[in-house]
Amino acid sequence: MPAYSQIFLTLAGIKRFRGQELKHKVCNLEQNISFVWDFLTNILESPEACSGFEADEVPAESYSSHHALCCPMPPFSSIF
Numbered sequence: 001m002p003a004y005s006q007i008f009l010t011l012a013g014i015k016r017f018r019g020q021e022l023k024h025k026v027c028n029l030e031q032n033i034s035f036v037w038d039f040l041t042n043i044l045e046s047p048e049a050c051s052g053f054e055a056d057e058v059p060a061e062s063y064s065s066h067h068a069l070c071c072p073m074p075p076f077s078s079i080f
Contacts, residue, residue, distance in 0.1 A: 003032040003039075 010029050017025050043049055 003035045007032050007036065 007029060010025055010032070014022070014025060014029075
């Protein structure tokens with residue numbers, strides 16, 4: 001995402017700007033931050049992202065049959 005990288009490039013060199021050039025850089029920085037914020041908010045509020053954070057019930061036997069040989073038991077039996 002170009003706006004994201006532009007934010008870091010601007011911040012890295014912001015100390016060397018003065019006057020109108022600094023004002024212009026800060027204005028562009030605000031626009032880029034706003035764009036990135038809106039973009040990330042739209043992703044987080046999308047149905048795909050929301051469904052990715054939903055918890056599902058997992059039967060205890062699925063843990064033991066799939067992970068007993070490779071993973072330690074979970075700390076709380078109620079999780080699985």
